[in-house]
Amino acid sequence: MAAIYSLYIINKSGGLIFYKDCGTKGRMDTNDSLRVASLWHSMHAISQQLSPVNGCSGIELLEADTFDLHCFQSLPGTKFFVVCEPGTPHMESLLRYIYELYTDYVLKNPFYEIEMPIRCELFDINLTQAVQSDRVALLGR
Amino acid sequence: MAPVTPRSGDAIFSSIDRVNAELFTLTYGAIVRQLLTDLEEVEEVNNLLDQMGYNIGIRLIDEFLAKSGVSICVDFKETVEMIAKVGFKMFLGVTASVTSWDADGTCCSIILEDNPLAEFVELPDTCQGLYYCNVLSGVIRGALEMVSMKTEVTWTRDVLRGDDAYELQVKLLKQVAEEYLYKDDE
Amino acid sequence: MIGVGKMKQYSNVLDKPLSKGKQEVSLTAFAFLFSELVQYNQTQVDNIAELERRLEDAGYAVGSRVLELLCNREKGNRRETRLLGILSFVHSTVWKVLFGKVADSLEKGTEHEDEYMISEKELLVNRFISIPKDMGTFNCGAFVAGIVKGVLDNAGFPAVVTAHFVPIEGQQRPRTTILIKFADEVLKREARLSQ
Numbered sequence: 255m256a257a258i259y260s261l262y263i264i265n266k267s268g269g270l271i272f273y274k275d276c277g278t279k280g281r282m283d284t285n286d287s288l289r290v291a292s293l294w295h296s297m298h299a300i301s302q303q304l305s306p307v308n309g310c311s312g313i314e315l316l317e318a319d320t321f322d323l324h325c326f327q328s329l330p331g332t333k334f335f336v337v338c339e340p341g342t343p344h345m346e347s348l349l350r351y352i353y354e355l356y357t358d359y360v361l362k363n364p365f366y367e368i369e370m371p372i373r374c375e376l377f378d379i380n381l382t383q384a385v386q387s388d389r390v391a392l393l394g395r
Numbered sequence: 396m397a398p399v400t401p402r403s404g405d406a407i408f409s410s411i412d413r414v415n416a417e418l419f420t421l422t423y424g425a426i427v428r429q430l431l432t433d434l435e436e437v438e439e440v441n442n443l444l445d446q447m448g449y450n451i452g453i454r455l456i457d458e459f460l461a462k463s464g465v466s467i468c469v470d471f472k473e474t475v476e477m478i479a480k481v482g483f484k485m486f487l488g489v490t491a492s493v494t495s496w497d498a499d500g501t502c503c504s505i506i507l508e509d510n511p512l513a514e515f516v517e518l519p520d521t522c523q524g525l526y527y528c529n530v531l532s533g534v535i536r537g538a539l540e541m542v543s544m545k546t547e548v549t550w551t552r553d554v555l556r557g558d559d560a561y562e563l564q565v566k567l568l569k570q571v572a573e574e575y576l577y578k579d580d581e
Numbered sequence: 582m583i584g585v586g587k588m589k590q591y592s593n594v595l596d597k598p599l600s601k602g603k604q605e606v607s608l609t610a611f612a613f614l615f616s617e618l619v620q621y622n623q624t625q626v627d628n629i630a631e632l633e634r635r636l637e638d639a640g641y642a643v644g645s646r647v648l649e650l651l652c653n654r655e656k657g658n659r660r661e662t663r664l665l666g667i668l669s670f671v672h673s674t675v676w677k678v679l680f681g682k683v684a685d686s687l688e689k690g691t692e693h694e695d696e697y698m699i700s701e702k703e704l705l706v707n708r709f710i711s712i713p714k715d716m717g718t719f720n721c722g723a724f725v726a727g728i729v730k731g732v733l734d735n736a737g738f739p740a741v742v743t744a745h746f747v748p749i750e751g752q753q754r755p756r757t758t759i760l761i762k763f764a765d766e767v768l769k770r771e772a773r774l775s776q
Contacts, residue, residue, distance in 0.1 A: 329460050330453075330541040350461070357458040362612040362709035364619035365716075368453065375711040379753060412608035414705065418679045419606045419614065421646055425639040426618050433625060447621065451613040458609055486610045511606055515646075530614075 256342035258385050259321065262287070263356070265369045266331035268295030272372040276385050280321065280337060294335065298325065314346075324349060332356075347393040348384065355380050402464050404484025411462065411485070416511040423512050427527065437524040444526070448533020449540075455486070456538040471544055471567045472500045478535065479505050487511055504551060505535075507561040518555050527555050532563055545569040612709050619710075619721055629719045637727035637742075644731020647675060660736050664763070664771045667738050671729055672699050679728070680705045685756070695768050699729070699759040700747070707757060720744045722757045729759055739764040 259280035263272035270291035275281045282290065298312040316323040322342060325335040326349035334349050334356070359377035360366050366374060383389060426447075430440045459465070463481050476493050483491040489511065495504040512528045526532075532548040539546045545568045552562035622635040652660045655674055661667040672687040676699075690696030704722050712719055722744030730742040741762045746755040 328457055330456055332457070353457070354461050357454075357461050358709050359711065361454040361457060362609070362616055363711055364616040364623070364721075365711070365713050373711075373713065376709065377711070408607065413605040414608050414611045414681060415678060416604035416606045417647075417650070418643075419611045421643040422611065422614055422618065422639075424646075425642040426614070426621070428642055429618075429621070429635075429639055443621075447617045450620070451617060455609070455613055486607045488604065488606050511604060514604075530617075 256339045258342065258348075258390070259337045259339070260287075261352070261381070261385070262291055262294070262333075262335050262337075263352075263372065264291045264295055264333045264335075267369070268292050269369070271370065274378075274381065294323075294325070295333065298327070298333065326350065326353060328353060344390050344393050348390055351384055351393055352381065355384065402462075402481075404481040407462055407481070407485040408488055413488070416488070416514070420511055420514045423530070424516065427525075431522065431525075437522055441524075441526045441529050444529035445533040445536075448530035448535075449537035450533075451530070452534040452537020452539075453541050454537075455534060456541040459485070459538065470500070471570065472496065472503075474539065474542065474544065475503055475505070475565055478538065482538075483507070501567040503565055505563045505565060506552075507563075510554070510561050513555055513561075516555060523556075526550050526553065528553070528561065535563065535565060539565075543571040545571065608705075608708070615706055615721075615724070616710075618724070629716060633719065633723040633743075636721065636723040637730065640724040640727020640729075641731035641734070642727075643724075644728035644733075645735045646731075647679065647728065648732045648735050651675065651678060662737070663774065664738070664767065667733065667736050668697055668699075668761075670736075671732055675728075675732055690760075693762070695763045695765075697761045697763075699761070700756055701759075702749075702756045703754070704744075704757045718746060720746055720757060722759065725757075726759050729761065733761070733763075738767050740767070 257279065258276045260276055260282065261272070261274045262270060265271050268291065270288050273282075273284075273287045273291075301313045302310050312325070312327055314325055316325075317340065320340070321337050322340050322345070323335055323337050324345040325333060326346070327333045334352050336345055336349060336352075338345060355377060356372075359374050359380060360372050361368075363374050363376075366372065384393075427440070427444070430443055431437075434440050434443065459478075459482055462485065463477075465477060465481070479491040479493045483489050483505075489507060489509040491505050491507050493503050493505055495502075497503070510528060512531065516527060518525060518527065528550070532550060536546055536548045547566045547568055549564050549566075550562070551564045552558035552560050554561055618639060619632075619636065622632055622639070626632045626635060648660070651670075651674055655678075661670050668687060672684045676682065676684040684699045685702050686698075686700045688698045688700070690698060704725055706721055706724055710721055712721075726742040726744040730740060733740045733742070741764075743760050745758050745760060747758045748755045
């Protein structure tokens with residue numbers, strides 16, 4: 255079964271506001287995860303500029319030998335991305351679902367300050383359920 | 396990513412979780428009462444209600460986009476129409492219409508046919524300067540700002556003040572370009 | 582659908598017919614509004630106890646109005662005069678109207694004669710809320726406790742009402758219990774009426 259390695263959420267200015275390891279592989283310490291986030295933020299922006307097509311919204315999928323990186327950026331500018339085993343299916347749906355979880359359990363929480371790191375128990379609980387492989391398969395339908 | 400077809404306000408409203416409007420109305424009333432007790436001037440209450448609305452708007456926009464399937468807002472005109480037709484329906488269950496566009500398409504009016512915030516409400520003599528529903532103008536301003544449109548939103552008609560409808564004027568001040576400039580992280 | 586700008590006007594809000602209470606708004610709209618209520622009140626207090634009290638005050642204002650509204654609409658201008666009657670009114674009628682369902686349970690306290698508990702696995706107002714660790718046992722259900730207090734007080738059943746998280750075995754999330762402690766006079770009157 256294809257595995258999800260990790261999940262990231264970065265705010266409009268490129269700051270990492272959420273990071274989660276989803277398995278034993280590809281784990282990263284805090285510094286590395288921050289580095290990946292800011293690097294991705296820049297690459298994403300550069301890709302928009304480099305694109306020969308007008309109105310390009312940035313890289314959606316990066317395929318490497320050992321991993322895939324799927325990215326979804328909301329219109330207001332928050333980026334959600336997932337790093338997973340090459341060829342893992344349903345990642346777009348998963349990202350959209352995570353976006354919905356974010357609108358529910360992060361944005362509606364009076365104790366969450368916008369653009370700041372996400373520490374919301376309910377978001378964690380729901381996210382953990384969502385990335386379980388059987389749930390991901392359901393999202394694909 | 397495959398584009399998702401935008402859904403109608405009615406379709407979304409009937410598919411999402413809903414609550415009794417009276418809980419909403421009375422809770423809003425409790426907020427307004429607290430502000431009137433805590434603050435001295437009615438004008439300050441107006442400002443704070445608008446600020447609360449703004450805070451809601453900058454968060455609400457994400458859900459609007461996630462649930463409506465709207466993925467890109469082309470121009471101001473289209474965006475305002477979307478907010479009125481889909482947004483008001485999906486969040487408040489009411490229909491709103493857009494009228495009075497000016498020639499260059501940067502100013503218009505949103506008219507509400509119904510307003511759940513104001514049910515049960517009558518302004519007492521001491522609060523005649525109150526824009527009771529000011530939270531709504533803040534929501535629109537906040538939501539539009541998140542999609543790069545700086546606006547000014549003001550009440551032009553208010554049933555609670557003796558007018559025959561609820562009417563908000565939405566004026567585009569500045570449309571910031573999609574790409575953001577690089578700046579050092581704070 | 583009513584035509585644009587043809588909203589019916591009443592010279593006085595009292596002339597307007599009372600709505601049937603069937604209108605709905607999205608849970609989202611309510612959740613964001615409630616979030617603002619909590620955020621605003623956080624700016625007005627120095628500690629958690631004050632925050633609880635202020636949320637309770639806001640709820641009280643809702644509760645007293647809900648009582649009037651429901652006595653008029655659902656009960657033909659009658660209201661309950663007995664303890665169990667008013668408790669079941671809160672647990673069933675009020676809950677159903679405000680939160681769309683009857684509360685999960687209504688129990689009598691086992692240790693104190695004057696205590697009753699209404700419990701809910703997931704209180705509507707808490708649906709999207711995670712309490713930060715540094716806020717300890719704080720529960721936004723204080724607002725709902727205020728609603729209950731507002732109903733009871735205005736129906737002639739003064740009580741102290743508080744909201745608490747109660748862990749449930751085998752569940753990740755605790756439930757919320759609204760603890761109602763009636764004033765002495767209420768129990769004395771009840772005893773008299775039972776004779």
